[in-house]
Amino acid sequence: MMRSTMPYLAALAVIVAGCQNAPVTGRNQLMLVPESQAIEASSQAYAEVLAPIQQAGKLNDNAAMKARVDKITARLVAQAVQYRPETESWDWQVAVIDEPKTLNAWCMAGGKMAIYSGIITQLELSDDEIAQIMGHEIAHALAKHTTERMSTAMASQTALQIGAMLLGSKGTGGAMALQAAAVATTVGVQLPNSRAQESEADRIGIELAAKAGYDPHAAPRLWGKMLEATGSRGQSDFLSTHPQSEKRQAALAELIPQMMPYFDDKTPRPAYRFKTA
Numbered sequence: 001m002m003r004s005t006m007p008y009l010a011a012l013a014v015i016v017a018g019c020q021n022a023p024v025t026g027r028n029q030l031m032l033v034p035e036s037q038a039i040e041a042s043s044q045a046y047a048e049v050l051a052p053i054q055q056a057g058k059l060n061d062n063a064a065m066k067a068r069v070d071k072i073t074a075r076l077v078a079q080a081v082q083y084r085p086e087t088e089s090w091d092w093q094v095a096v097i098d099e100p101k102t103l104n105a106w107c108m109a110g111g112k113m114a115i116y117s118g119i120i121t122q123l124e125l126s127d128d129e130i131a132q133i134m135g136h137e138i139a140h141a142l143a144k145h146t147t148e149r150m151s152t153a154m155a156s157q158t159a160l161q162i163g164a165m166l167l168g169s170k171g172t173g174g175a176m177a178l179q180a181a182a183v184a185t186t187v188g189v190q191l192p193n194s195r196a197q198e199s200e201a202d203r204i205g206i207e208l209a210a211k212a213g214y215d216p217h218a219a220p221r222l223w224g225k226m227l228e229a230t231g232s233r234g235q236s237d238f239l240s241t242h243p244q245s246e247k248r249q250a251a252l253a254e255l256i257p258q259m260m261p262y263f264d265d266k267t268p269r270p271a272y273r274f275k276t277a
Contacts, residue, residue, distance in 0.1 A: 039110035136205035
């Protein structure tokens with residue numbers, strides 16, 4: 001009996017040892033994957049995602065829009081570096097993808113970003129509103145959310161392997177138990193982290209934008225525009241990964257008084273020089 005539990009205890013020890021505090025907020029995170037590994041994987045994924053888009057002539061083809069996004073994002077990244085000075089060495093990049101019907105934006109580990117033209121044109125976004133989107137996405141990278149998700153996936157796989165080992169059954173009952181274990185892992189580990197990540201990115205993002213000189217009032221206004229344009233959650237790529245709710249808008253609105261001193265600060269707003277995609 002002792003031997004049968006040893007692999008389980010060893011795996012559990014690895015998971016417990018992987019718990020760390022998130023940068024900026026201090027939230028507890030599961031980190032089994034080094035951030036450097038997540039950044040390397042994201043760099044490769046970024047290139048693979050953008051290659052066919054570039055071949056189709058839909059990458060950074062609108063010079064005015066690209067210049068606008070670059071200017072806003074450069075100010076946000078400068079503030080991000082203030083939170084985590086080591087990120088100054090990241091190869092920060094931002095791409096504008098010409099997809100008029102796509103309302104989306106994202107940021108991978110290491111500061112690999114993209115925003116789709118559709119979210120800018122369909123919602124008629126102001127600079128302040130674009131800053132809220134990009135600030136939120138930068139916050140995901142700043143708070144190591146890609147690394148955290150990779151670690152969660154690793155933990156999920158470990159849980160399945162442990163389940164198979166302890167059950168020791170190849171019959172229907174064993175298969176059903178493994179499926180249940182997978183569902184339990186998703187609900188118990190992945191979903192709470194995802195919600196926490198979104199809340200964390202909202203909190204960091206609005207502050208990044210305010211410190212970069214962009215109006216915090218644009219944050220709840222942006223989500224209102226998004227909901228009005230799409231009608232319901234799931235009708236846009238952005239809302240499928242960034243759930244909309246009245247509570248979320250209210251939470252952002254409550255943060256505005258705290259953010260206004262940053263926005264009202266009259267000191268110069270620095271801009272970061274980063275490579276373009």
